[in-house]
Amino acid sequence: MRVLVTGGAGYIGSHTILTLLERGDDVIVVDNFANSSPVALDRVAGIAGRSPRLHRMDVSDETALDAVFAAEKPEAVIHFAGLKAVGESVAEPLRYYSENLGTTFALLSTMQRHDVRTLVFSSSATVYGDHQNAPYREDGGLLEASNPYGQTKVMLERVLTDVAQADPRWRIALLRYFNPIGAHESGLIGEDPRGVPNNLAPYVAQVAVGRLPEVGVFGDDYATADGTGERDYIHVVDLAEGHVAALEHLRTHEGIRAWNLGTGRATSVLELIAAFENASGRPIPHRVLPRREGDLAQAWADTTRAEQELGWRARRGVAEMAEDAWRWQSGNPQGYDTE
Ligand code: GDU
Known part of the structure; x- marks a missing residue:
C-alpha cells in the first residue's frame, strides 16, 4: 500500500513507518521536524533497508x-502530526486549537480533492476525560477532555x-492511545522529547542515564x-502494529x-520505576511530591473491541518496554542530538 504519514519522524510515527516499510509498504513522510529529528528517518531506513520518501513541510500548507x-x-x-x-x-490554548485543527482541516480537504478517503487518526485516551471510570470502553458516551490538547482530539x-x-x-479509524513507552528492539530509534520530559517513562529513563538527578513521584495517596x-x-x-491492523481493517470496512x-x-x-531499575541495573533515585493538577488516579483500556474487530492485541509487557527504552536511552543519552 502507498501510505502518506504526517509526523512520520516523531516517536510513534517513526516506529509505525518502520513497521510499514518492513511489511513492504511504500511510505511517504510529511514532517516539519518541529518536535522530531530527520536522524530518526535515517535510522529507520538503516533498520528497514529501504527509505521513506520525505517532504519537509507543514501539513497546514495546503498548497x-x-x-x-x-x-x-x-x-x-x-495522521500523527500535531502538538501534544x-x-x-x-x-x-489558541495555539493548540489553531495548530491541531488547522492541520487536520488542510489534510482532510486535500484528501477529499484527491479522492483519498482512508485515514488512520491519532486520538488519545485523554478523550475519556475524568468523568468515566477505568477500564474505558469506546462506547462510553459523551467525550469531554480536561485540557485543550485533549479537547482538540x-x-x-x-x-x-x-x-x-x-x-x-x-x-476512518480513530485510535485512542493509552500511554506509549519503550522503543524498537534495535535501540536505534526511541522517544526523544525536547527539554525536560513531561511524561513519566522518558523522565525515568533520563534519570537512569544520569541526565536528570531524580524522579518526582506525583502523589502517593491515591486510592x-x-x-x-x-x-x-x-x-x-505494539502500538505501531495496531496502526497496521487498523489500515488492514479499513480495506474492507467503510x-x-x-x-x-x-x-x-x-x-x-513505583512499578514502572522498578521496571527501569531492573532493566538498567541501576538504582533510580525518586522522591514523593504533591499530586500534579489534573492527574487521574487510574486509567486503563478495555481492549475487547480492538481484539475482536482488528484482531490485534498488545503482546509486550512492562519489563520488555523498560528494557527496550533503556537500550535506546543508554545508547543515545542525548537522543538524536548525538550525531
Ligand atoms: N508522573 C510522575 N512523575 C513524573 C511524570 C508523571 O509521578 O515526572 C506520574 C503521573 O502522575 C501519572 C503517571 O506518572 O500517574 C503517568 O504520567 P504521564 O505524564 O506519563 O502520562 P499521563 O497519563 O498523565 O498523560 C497521558 C499522555 C498525555 C495525555 C494525558 C491525558 O501522555 O499526552 O493524553 O495522558 O490525561
Missing part, C-alpha cells in the same frame, strides 16, 4: 500538500465523524494499591470507528 498528493498519489493516510503537551496546551473525532457521515466512502497513579503503558511497537490501543493492564508509578 504544498496538494502538490505532494498530486505527485505521490497515496492510497491511505496516517498537556501543560503547554493549558498555557497556550475530542473535536477532531467529532469533525471526522461528521465528514464520514456526509460521505459514506470515507474509511490505588501502592498509592501512586496507575496507567496502561503500551509498547510503542465508515468511522474508534478503537482503544492499550494492554488492558495497569502499572503504578
Whole structure:
C-alpha cells in the first residue's frame, strides 16, 4: 500500500513507518521536524533497508500538500502530526486549537480533492476525560477532555465523524492511545522529547542515564494499591502494529470507528520505576511530591473491541518496554542530538 504519514519522524510515527516499510509498504513522510529529528528517518531506513520518501513541510500548507498528493498519489493516510503537551496546551490554548485543527482541516480537504478517503487518526485516551471510570470502553458516551490538547482530539473525532457521515466512502479509524513507552528492539530509534520530559517513562529513563538527578513521584495517596497513579503503558511497537491492523481493517470496512490501543493492564508509578531499575541495573533515585493538577488516579483500556474487530492485541509487557527504552536511552543519552 502507498501510505502518506504526517509526523512520520516523531516517536510513534517513526516506529509505525518502520513497521510499514518492513511489511513492504511504500511510505511517504510529511514532517516539519518541529518536535522530531530527520536522524530518526535515517535510522529507520538503516533498520528497514529501504527509505521513506520525505517532504519537509507543514501539513497546514495546503498548497504544498496538494502538490505532494498530486505527485505521490497515496492510497491511505496516517495522521500523527500535531502538538501534544498537556501543560503547554493549558498555557497556550489558541495555539493548540489553531495548530491541531488547522492541520487536520488542510489534510482532510486535500484528501477529499484527491479522492483519498482512508485515514488512520491519532486520538488519545485523554478523550475519556475524568468523568468515566477505568477500564474505558469506546462506547462510553459523551467525550469531554480536561485540557485543550485533549479537547482538540475530542473535536477532531467529532469533525471526522461528521465528514464520514456526509460521505459514506470515507474509511476512518480513530485510535485512542493509552500511554506509549519503550522503543524498537534495535535501540536505534526511541522517544526523544525536547527539554525536560513531561511524561513519566522518558523522565525515568533520563534519570537512569544520569541526565536528570531524580524522579518526582506525583502523589502517593491515591486510592490505588501502592498509592501512586496507575496507567496502561503500551509498547510503542505494539502500538505501531495496531496502526497496521487498523489500515488492514479499513480495506474492507467503510465508515468511522474508534478503537482503544492499550494492554488492558495497569502499572503504578513505583512499578514502572522498578521496571527501569531492573532493566538498567541501576538504582533510580525518586522522591514523593504533591499530586500534579489534573492527574487521574487510574486509567486503563478495555481492549475487547480492538481484539475482536482488528484482531490485534498488545503482546509486550512492562519489563520488555523498560528494557527496550533503556537500550535506546543508554545508547543515545542525548537522543538524536548525538550525531
Ligand atoms: N508522573 C510522575 N512523575 C513524573 C511524570 C508523571 O509521578 O515526572 C506520574 C503521573 O502522575 C501519572 C503517571 O506518572 O500517574 C503517568 O504520567 P504521564 O505524564 O506519563 O502520562 P499521563 O497519563 O498523565 O498523560 C497521558 C499522555 C498525555 C495525555 C494525558 C491525558 O501522555 O499526552 O493524553 O495522558 O490525561
